[in-house]
């Protein structure tokens with residue numbers, strides 16, 4: 056299993072291309088805005104942060120995800136906001152999921168560091184997001200792994216809120232996912248909505264109504280009421296009582312494993 060090494064199409068790439076063509080000034084503003092919206096945030100692919108190969112074939116489901124599930128990593132609220140730290144976190148999570156849990160790869164689809172770096176988690180998640188039609192089967196939320204995109208936010212948000220930059224990256228990433236897969240912002244949930252867990256922490260969980268509003272503001276929606284009352288009654292919808300996938304948190308970075 057190798058990740059694609061093709062460099063991601065970033066906003067910078069697009070702008071550079073447009074300028075090189077000398078057409079930037081001639082681009083209608085609305086078209087330029089649409090181009091930015093379609094591009095989404097810069098996301099570091101598995102190959103960029105140094106992921107190991109998955110231990111077996113990652114399953115790609117022939118259906119789009121229906122919702123987004125928000126997590127926190129339950130790791131320390133570090134003040135190292137560097138890219139190096141972000142990539143080390145992604146590697147540590149993958150190591151923990153594969154070597155301790157015995158999973159085939161990182162459990163979640165995407166990770167956002169406290170320094171606001173957005174990274175691919177499970178292989179192929181980024182390619183599928185770009186295509187906007189199918190999802191990678193994940194391991195982040197019991198009952199939702201075939202129908203939702205999981206985002207891990209670095210930190211522990213039981214008593215403090217995420218850094219503003221990290222929250223802004225989360226908004227941008229959720230808006231991008233919602234646009235790509237046509238998911239309403241009302242379909243953004245916390246892990247605890249489905250499993251018996253404290254994740255994503257009381258403070259981040261309390262921010263989800265604001266997150267739905269902020270995402271809806273970017274996708275142009277008006278209705279932002281959560282659809283939880285409907286989802287809860289679906290098969291595997293919630294209240295299953297399984298323990299958190301991160302019962303003891305992720306080992307401190309640097310721990311030999």
Ligand SMILES: [Zn+2]
Pocket residue numbers: 125126127195246252254255299300301
């Ligand atoms: Zn969680």
